[in-house]
Amino acid sequence: MEEQTAQEISQYLTFTINDESYALNVSNVKEVQEFTSLTKVPRMPDFMRGIINLRGSVVPVIDLKIKFGMGSTEKDIDTSIIVTEVKMDDETVTMGLLTDSVKEVIELSETEIEPTPYIGTKIDTAFIKGMGKKDDNFLIVLDIDKVLTVNEISMVSAQEKAESPE
Amino acid sequence: MKTILIVDDSRTVRESLKFFLTEGGYQVIEGCDGQDALKVIEGKTCDLVITDVNMPNMDGLTLIGELRQKKEFKFTPILVLTTESQQNIMDKGKELGATGWIVKPFDNDKVMAVIKKVIGE
Amino acid sequence: MMNQFKETFKEEAYELLGNLEDLLMELEDNPDNPDSISAVFRAIHTIKGSASMFDFEGIASFTHVVESVLDGVREGSVKVSKELIDLTLISRDHILAMLNAESDSTPEFEAESADIISRMKILTGEEAEDSASSGTKASETEKEEEAVEKTFRIQFKPDENLFLSGTNPLLLLNELEEMGEYACICHNESIPDFEVFNPEVCYVSWDIYLTTKKTINEVKDVFIFLDSRSEIDVSVISDWQNVLSSDESRKLGEILIDKGLIQASQLEDILNSRKKIGELLVEQGIVQESDVKSALEEQKISNSIKQNLNTGSAATIRVQSAKLDSLVDTVGELVTAQARLNQLALQAKSSSLMSLAEQIERLTADLRDNTMSLRMVPIGTTFSRFKRLVRDLSSSLDKNIQLITKGGDTELDKNVIEKLNDPLVHVIRNSIDHGIESSESRREKGKDEMGTITLDAHYTGANVQLQIRDDGQGLNKEAILKKAVEREIVSPDAQLSDEEIYNLIFMPGFSTAQSVTSVSGRGVGMDVVRKQIDALNGSIHIKSEEGVGTEFSFHLPFTLAIIEGLLVRINDEKYVFPLSMVQACMELTREERTSHGKKRLVEYRESVIPYIRLREIFTEESDLPDREHLVIIQTETSITGFVVDEVIGDHQTVIKNMGKLYKDIHYITGATILGDGSVALILDVNRISALAKVEEAGE
Numbered sequence: 001m002e003e004q005t006a007q008e009i010s011q012y013l014t015f016t017i018n019d020e021s022y023a024l025n026v027s028n029v030k031e032v033q034e035f036t037s038l039t040k041v042p043r044m045p046d047f048m049r050g051i052i053n054l055r056g057s058v059v060p061v062i063d064l065k066i067k068f069g070m071g072s073t074e075k076d077i078d079t080s081i082i083v084t085e086v087k088m089d090d091e092t093v094t095m096g097l098l099t100d101s102v103k104e105v106i107e108l109s110e111t112e113i114e115p116t117p118y119i120g121t122k123i124d125t126a127f128i129k130g131m132g133k134k135d136d137n138f139l140i141v142l143d144i145d146k147v148l149t150v151n152e153i154s155m156v157s158a159q160e161k162a163e164s165p166e
Numbered sequence: 167m168k169t170i171l172i173v174d175d176s177r178t179v180r181e182s183l184k185f186f187l188t189e190g191g192y193q194v195i196e197g198c199d200g201q202d203a204l205k206v207i208e209g210k211t212c213d214l215v216i217t218d219v220n221m222p223n224m225d226g227l228t229l230i231g232e233l234r235q236k237k238e239f240k241f242t243p244i245l246v247l248t249t250e251s252q253q254n255i256m257d258k259g260k261e262l263g264a265t266g267w268i269v270k271p272f273d274n275d276k277v278m279a280v281i282k283k284v285i286g287e
Numbered sequence: 288m289m290n291q292f293k294e295t296f297k298e299e300a301y302e303l304l305g306n307l308e309d310l311l312m313e314l315e316d317n318p319d320n321p322d323s324i325s326a327v328f329r330a331i332h333t334i335k336g337s338a339s340m341f342d343f344e345g346i347a348s349f350t351h352v353v354e355s356v357l358d359g360v361r362e363g364s365v366k367v368s369k370e371l372i373d374l375t376l377i378s379r380d381h382i383l384a385m386l387n388a389e390s391d392s393t394p395e396f397e398a399e400s401a402d403i404i405s406r407m408k409i410l411t412g413e414e415a416e417d418s419a420s421s422g423t424k425a426s427e428t429e430k431e432e433e434a435v436e437k438t439f440r441i442q443f444k445p446d447e448n449l450f451l452s453g454t455n456p457l458l459l460l461n462e463l464e465e466m467g468e469y470a471c472i473c474h475n476e477s478i479p480d481f482e483v484f485n486p487e488v489c490y491v492s493w494d495i496y497l498t499t500k501k502t503i504n505e506v507k508d509v510f511i512f513l514d515s516r517s518e519i520d521v522s523v524i525s526d527w528q529n530v531l532s533s534d535e536s537r538k539l540g541e542i543l544i545d546k547g548l549i550q551a552s553q554l555e556d557i558l559n560s561r562k563k564i565g566e567l568l569v570e571q572g573i574v575q576e577s578d579v580k581s582a583l584e585e586q587k588i589s590n591s592i593k594q595n596l597n598t599g600s601a602a603t604i605r606v607q608s609a610k611l612d613s614l615v616d617t618v619g620e621l622v623t624a625q626a627r628l629n630q631l632a633l634q635a636k637s638s639s640l641m642s643l644a645e646q647i648e649r650l651t652a653d654l655r656d657n658t659m660s661l662r663m664v665p666i667g668t669t670f671s672r673f674k675r676l677v678r679d680l681s682s683s684l685d686k687n688i689q690l691i692t693k694g695g696d697t698e699l700d701k702n703v704i705e706k707l708n709d710p711l712v713h714v715i716r717n718s719i720d721h722g723i724e725s726s727e728s729r730r731e732k733g734k735d736e737m738g739t740i741t742l743d744a745h746y747t748g749a750n751v752q753l754q755i756r757d758d759g760q761g762l763n764k765e766a767i768l769k770k771a772v773e774r775e776i777v778s779p780d781a782q783l784s785d786e787e788i789y790n791l792i793f794m795p796g797f798s799t800a801q802s803v804t805s806v807s808g809r810g811v812g813m814d815v816v817r818k819q820i821d822a823l824n825g826s827i828h829i830k831s832e833e834g835v836g837t838e839f840s841f842h843l844p845f846t847l848a849i850i851e852g853l854l855v856r857i858n859d860e861k862y863v864f865p866l867s868m869v870q871a872c873m874e875l876t877r878e879e880r881t882s883h884g885k886k887r888l889v890e891y892r893e894s895v896i897p898y899i900r901l902r903e904i905f906t907e908e909s910d911l912p913d914r915e916h917l918v919i920i921q922t923e924t925s926i927t928g929f930v931v932d933e934v935i936g937d938h939q940t941v942i943k944n945m946g947k948l949y950k951d952i953h954y955i956t957g958a959t960i961l962g963d964g965s966v967a968l969i970l971d972v973n974r975i976s977a978l979a980k981v982e983e984a985g986e
Contacts, residue, residue, distance in 0.1 A: 039958070039966040040860055041949060042905035051945060051958055053966050056620055058943040058958045093947050148948075175329070178296040178337040185292070220329040234451065240487070243453035249336060249354075257514070265453035266512030271339035271347070283512070286458050 008110045012132070014103040014139060015082060018070050021103070023132055023139040028084045030094065032102050035079040046072070049098055054083060061096035062148060073098045087145045095148070108132050113141055168285060171207055173197040173217035173229060174247060179270075183216065186274045190281070200224025204232060207239075214285050215244040216268065219255050227255075227262055234263040243284040247272075296337045300346075300386055303330045307379050311372055318367035327375070328357045334382065345391035346382055349400040353378045356407050365411050374407055436467075436500050440524045440585060442546065444474075444492035446516035451487065454512065460493065462509050467499025472581035494581035496524075524585060542582040548574050555646055608701060611662055618651075618658045619849060619941040625651045626939070626962035652939065655849055664704055666744045666753070667695020672708075673715055677740060680719045687726050687737045688719060694744035699751055703843055706823055707753070710816040714755045714839050715740060717813070722759030722837055732834065734758070750825075753841040762831040764788050770797065789829040793817040824956045826973060842973070844956075852940035852959065854967065855918060855931040858907050861967035862931070863940050863959055864918055868972060870926065871919040872934045880915075889928055891919055898928030899979040901970075904954075920972045927976050942969060954978055 012023040013032075038050040038061055047066040051058050061081055065073045073079060078101035086093050113130040127146035132139040170192045174180045177198075184194045195212065197203025199221040215233065219226035226246055233239040243265040248255050256267050265284050268277060307330045314323040331354045339347035353375065359365035381399060385391035441463065445456050463469060471493055478490045497506065503521060510519045540554040553573050568574045625647055632644035670692040681688035699707075723729075723738035730736055741756040764785065771777045771791045783791075791797060795814040820827050825843040844850070844865075852863035853872075871891070875898070879889050888895045898917060902909075917928040942957040943966075949955070953974045958966050 037965050039968065041945075041952065041955065041968060042860075042907075043954075044949075044952070048948065051949075051966050053960045053964050056623060056943075056960060058945050058960075058966060060946060060948045088947060091947060095948070176299060176333045176337055178292060178299045178341075179333070181295050182292045182337075182340060220325070220332055222326070222329070241450050241453055243455070247336075249332070260452065260512075260514045263452050270336035273340070283458055283462060283509075284453065284455065286455070286461070 009107050010110075012106050012108050012139075012141065013082065014106055014134070015080070015099040016101050016103065017065050017068065017073075017099055019100075021137055021139045022064075022099075023106070023108070023141045024082065024084070024097075024144055025141075026105060028086070028144045030083040030085055033081040033083060033096070035075055035081050035098065049073075052081065052096060054094075054096075057094070059083060059094050059096050061098055063098045064147070065098070065100075067147070073100060076100075078102075084144055086148065088148070097144075097147075106134050108134070108139075108141075167191065167193050168213040169193045169195060169211075170214045170216060170281075171195050171197060171203060171212045173200065173203040173215065173221070173226065175199050175218060175221040179218065179247065183277065186277050187281075189274070190278055192281075200226065200229035200232070203229055211238045212242065214281065215239070215242060216247060217244065218247045219259070227258055230259060230262040230264050245280060245284065293341050296341045296343070297386060299337065300334050300382075303334055304379055304383050304386075306330060308376070311375055311379070314367060315369070315372045321361075324357075324361050324367075328354070328361055331357055343385070343391050345393075345396050345400065346385050349378070349385070349404070350382060352404045352407065356411055359411060368410075370410055374403065374410060378403055378407075436498060437503075437523050438496060438498040439503065439506050440520075440522050440546075441495040441497060441506065442492075442518065442520040443495065443510070444518040445489045445513070447488045447490070449489040449513075449517060456489065456493075459509055460495065463495055463497055463506070466501050466506070466509075467497055469498075470496040470584050472577055472584055474575055474577040474581070476575040476577060492518075494577075494584070496584055539579070539582050539586055542585050543568070543574060543578065546578075546582065548578050548582075556642065606661075612702070614658055615662060615849075618655050621651055622655055622849060622939050622941050623960045626960075627964065628962075630962035655939065659700075659849060662701045663698040664701045665696045665698050666704055666707075666751070667692065667697075669704055669708060669711070670695050670742060673711065673742060676712065676715060677719060680716065681723075681738075684719065685725065686719065686723055688723055688740060689737055690715075690740050690742065692742045697744040697746060697751055699843065703823055706819060707841070707843070710819045710841070711742075711753075711755070713813065713816045715742075718755065718757035718759060718837065722757040722761075724760050747842070750842045750844055753843060754838055755840075756836060756838040758836040761833040761835055761837055762789055762792070762829070763833065767791050785831075786829065789831060792829075793827070821953075824971070850940050850942065850969075852938045852969065853918065854935040854938040854961070855916070856933040856935055857902050857905065857931050858909055860905075860907075861935070861961065861965070862901070863938060863967050863969045864920065864929070864972065865940075865969070866937060868920050868922070869918055870921055873917050873919070875915040875917045875928075875930055877913075889917065891917075891926070891928065894926075896926050896928055898930055899976060900930040901975070902930070902932070904975060904979060904982070922973050922976050925976075927972070929970075929972065929975070938967075940969060 011026040013026050013029050014021055014023045016022065033052070033054065036052075038052055040050040041048065047063050049061045049063045049066075051060050053059075063073050065071055080099055080102040081096040082099060082102060083094060083096050086095050113132050115130055116128045127143050129141040129143040132141050168191075170187055172180050172183050172187070172194055173196070174183070175198050180196050180198070184196065187194050195206055195210075197206045200217075201224045203215075203217065204224070217226040217229055224232075230244055230246075233242065233244065244263065246255065246259040246264045246267040247270055248259075248267045249270045259267065266280060268280050307327065310323060310327045310330065314320070314327055317323055331350050335347055335350035335354050338344075338350060356365060356371075357375070360367060360371070365371065381396075381403060385396050388396070443456070443459070445454075449456060460471060464471075472495075474492045474494070475490070477492075478484065499506070503523060507519070507521050510517070513519060540549075543549045544551055544554060549568065553568075566579075569576045569579055625644075628644045629648060632640040673692075674690050677688055677690040718740050723740070724732070724734075726736045729738065735758075739758050741754070743754040743756065745752055767788050768777070768783070768791070771788075771794070772779045774794075774797065776791060776794045776797065777783065792813045793816070797813065817827060820841055820843070823843055825841055828840045828842070829837065830840075831837040851866040853866045853869050855862050855864065873891075875889065883889075883895070887898050887900070889898050890896075896919070900915075902911075912932050915930050915932060916934045917930055918934060919926060919928050938959070938961070940959045943959060945952070945955065945958050954971050956969045956971045958968055961967055
């Protein structure tokens with residue numbers, strides 16, 4: 001019985017974007033970084049904010065606020081980058097998510113995550129796994145693998161190819 | 167023409183050396199011991215002195231010392247005639263200001279090679 | 288010639304032996320009189336010296352022993368005794384007998400000599416040293432040494448009183464010069480001002496480099512007359528052993544340390560600054576200018592020796608390539624960490640930390656270069672397998688094709704070469720299958736029946752260019768276009784340049800082969816080639832002429848890991864140009880911005896070149912800065928200026944892959960981490976200039 005419960009309960013990292021709370025399964029999270037500096041890569045879509053140096057590796061950073069069409073993230077004291085590992089075409093890609101603030105790690109069981117309601121959020125539901133609730137607050141649980149679709153990346157590529165004469 | 171002073175009590179040595187040197191185009195003056203040599207070169211200079219060590223009256227080493235005191239011979243090359251077993255003589259000669267040595271027995275080639283080394287062609 | 292002196296010798300010897308008898312009697316009476324001892328010794332000594340000169344060998348070798356016994360008397364180690372006097376008298380008679388005889392070397396004389404000598408030895412109680420014969424032996428062994436050419440370094444620092452011994456050092460140098468190939472550096476820094484100059488003092492010293500077949504002893508013998516007051520150091524700086532065991536050419540600093548002129552720590556200090564080490568050492572008064580000149584001469588010699596040995600001596604070891612790769616990765620991390628260290632040292636304003644950081648920078652750069660060179664492999668190693676490919680494929684297609692390879696010694700990173708194999712196979716297969724015609728067809732066209740494929744590798748700036756040329760039928764533009772339209776790759780009304788049409792063959796699923804053959808034409812191939820070359824940060828260009836042939840050229844970077852870069856700034860962002868492509872940097876003045884109207888042209892070295900304003904390409908929206916700078920770059924096609932806000936300087940650029948998200952961004956080849964931890968982008972200048980052309984055309 002206990003084993004059963006253990007399997008069903010997962011840990012989630014919660015964070016905020018525009019005062020809305022989001023949650024991400026910690027199995028996707030490598031670490032959380034303070035947002036210091038970022039290098040812009042020219043001619044890329046706005047939500048691809050740029051790249052950072054993560055202990056010698058170059059990691060792209062996605063601004064979820066722009067991606068979700070809710071403005072863009074301004075740097076302040078709480079601004080953080082959640083470094084995640086995302087599956088993309090059978091490859092694991094390390095990617096940073098820019099968020100307004102990172103809150104805490106909570107435990108949610110599968111049963112505490114409700115299917116996505118059709119109201120209350122402005123974002124596309126494809127990358128929402130469901131809604132969770134913690135201490136009377138609603139959380140949007142993200143399916144990180146779907147935040148950035150393969151399509152979008154090839155769209156980026158296509159745009160680039162169109163510009164390139166070759 | 168360069169002048170070479172030969173100092174040796176052995177007539178054989180003097181004459182054979184003189185033969186080699188005059189053949190080689192040098193002018194030779196002789197002394198049969200140290201004292202004689204000093205007399206012979208009085209008021210003269212030469213380009214090279216070749217001296218034996220063991221001589222009566224004044225030995226070669228003393229002669230070197232005397233010559234070096236003279237301003238005309240301060241920088242004149244001086245070769246000591248010696249044998250291989252006389253390393254101590256070579257050292258003493260160097261100390262007193264000898265330039266080098268010719269090891270007995272010598273032949274024409276050896277003498278010429280050493281002379282070339284100290285006064286050139 | 289010597290015979291004429293034999294009589295003189297004999298006369299003198301009789302005289303001496305006559306005196307000797309008296310002298311010995313006198314000595315017996317006054318055994319402690321040093322004058323008597325000396326006179327006896329001198330008589331024997333003179334006979335010995337002259338005897339050996341005039342071929343009286345029996346007398347010479349016998350008197351040598353007698354002389355050494357008498358020398359013992361002079362030194363006090365042998366006592367004057369009746370036995371000694373007796374034996375010396377016997378010796379004297381024996382010498383006289385030999386002198387009178389026809390020959391002094393008969394067996395009878397030798398036996399008698401041996402008998403007297405053995406009695407003398409019993410008397411002195413010691414083995415008389417046979418120095419003459421041992422000396423001969425030594426010189427014989429010397430001559431047996433094989434005459435191998437060696438280079439000697441001779442450091443000759445005469446005693447300052449050298450002239451007072453009548454020695455002319457220049458004659459010694461002449462002697463050395465006659466021995467072989469000779470280079471001489473004179474140290475004359477110690478010569479004082481004229482007022483205090485003493486002409487009797489030898490102020491100069493020399494370093495001589497002599498390459499000769501003479502032995503080290505023969506070289507040392509030049510200085511045989513000099514005593515220990517003069518410093519003479521002769522050492523072999525080259526022999527096979529040394530040269531083969533050192534991979535690197537010798538550095539100036541190492542030579543100076545080796546010669547004891549500087550301390551290793553002094554060298555390190557010097558290395559921290561970027562000037563020429565020699566100049567600095569002189570400036571700081573650690574060594575004299577001539578020391579540096581001398582060391583440079585030595586360096587020259589050792590380099591030339593190395594060049595002479597360039598064949599047949601490559602001692603190698605095999606290393607797993609994974610180990611090399613991990614070494615390169617580690618070095619990359621080190622380079623980055625080192626940049627960070629520099630930054631911190633600058634901030635800390637600590638000179639000792641700075642000097643340490645600079646030292647580490649130097650070491651890191653060396654380590655980087657050495658490490659990268661480990662992975663460099665001549666491309667020719669892969670060429671041979673293509674010969675086989677061409678041979679097998681052409682015979683299976685019943686074609687007559689030869690493969691010519693050029694530039695096989697062009698070096699590329701091993702990892703690049705490995706990844707080149709597949710694309711090369713594809714392109715060569717294509718040429719064999721579609722490019723080169725059948726023998727009949729070639730004959731009909733009046734071409735050589737034998738088709739030729741040429742693989743040509745060479746360096747172009749920061750890149751290696753690899754060309755695959757065939758003398759086949761060339762690409763058929765109409766056929767390509769028709770197929771592309773059929774496959775809906777382009778629209779039927781598209782207006783394409785020749786190169787654009789050729790590039791269509793790189794589109795996925797494109798194949799122009801009329802029939803699918805076993806060799807190629809399966810519709811996979813050229814698009815794969817394009818992808819593989821892209822993955823190497825390279826590019827492909829096609830030239831073709833119908834009926835004449837086709838040329839594919841791959842432009843490839845040397846390495847995928849670390850390059851020298853030029854760091855620049857545009858607004859707040861930093862970018863890196865590959866330094867090897869940079870020809871010059873200059874300011875772009877306000878006047879120059881407008882001197883050619885709206886056209887982006889600028890004068891450079893008596894010609895007019897186009898320039899590209901990177902902030903426009905990168906859509907930076909802020910106002911133009913007052914001052915802009917031009918980085919002049921040699922691109923594939925032309926010389927182009929790239930306008931940036933500021934040129935920051937050289938940067939050792941560890942290329943970081945930007946990952947999957949950015950894999951299609953062609954104008955950036957990667958990113959690199961700067962000393963302050965921020966990231967700069969590495970520019971692909973060829974792609975950017977192509978991009979600029981397209982955008983200009985679009986305006």
